[in-house]
Amino acid sequence: MSNPTMPVSERIALLPVAVQALAHELARFGVLQPAQQGLANAFIELLGDAEGPFERARLAGHFTASALVVSSDGARTLLTHHRKLGMWLQPGGHADGDRNLARVALRETEEETGLVGVTVQPGIFDLDRHWIPEHKSVPGHWHYDVRYVVRAGTDETFAVSEESHALAWVPLRDVADGEAYDASLRRMARRCLGVPAV
Structure with a gap:
């Protein structure tokens, strides 16, 4: 894309107009979460890739979106036991060409959990680059x-999709403290609870 030493605002100005709003959102997230600012910059850099970073066909890496699904009382999260990866994770999936990643996170939540009445909280909540x-x-x-954080409504009834072995509502505190969970999932649970990063 551009010279990584160039100021972020100038790098964003060189991006296609269709992705500049997401780039600004990523830059804001990096300011709010300094520990992830370098990662936010890498995500901004990927936005300028000509090979279609929102398409799963770009095997050098591509955008996905996921959701920390939080109960209406703010105490629990809905996790999926992922069929392919064999781990308890948050719902999420490929952008498949959609540049609105908040919408992707909401869609994946609905498809993977069957929850109704869910809403996306504004703003990026976390970033993670991981190997599949x-x-x-x-x-x-x-x-x-x-x-993103996706809030459940009063109806917490879920339905297991073909992508999961199981779904379960789990206390956020258990996830935050649970060594068996993925490190990035624990990080999100701690952030949601307002617990300082370790």
Whole structure:
């Protein structure tokens, strides 16, 4: 894209207009979460890639979106036991060409959990770049995951999709303190609870 030593505002101005709003959102997130500012800059850099960073066909890495689904009382999160990865994770998935990653996070929540009456809180909540191992005919590749908080309504009834072995409402405190959970999921739970990063 551009020279990484160039100020972020100038780098964003060089991006296609269609992705500048997301770039500004990523830059704001980096200011609010200094520990993830370098990662936010890497995500901004990816926005300028000509190979379609919102498409899963870009196997050098592509954007995904996921959701920390939080109960209406703010105490629990809905996790999915991912069929391919064999881990308890937050719902999420590929952008598949959609540049509105908040909308992707909401769509993935609805599709993977069957929850109704869910809403996305404004603003990026977390970023994570993680490696997805080879599966069937798809080589291993990087996911640039943009995460949002999705609030459940009063109806917490869920339905297990074909992408999951199971779903479960889990106390955020258990996730924050649970060594068995993915480190980035624990980070999000701690941030949601207002617990300082470790």
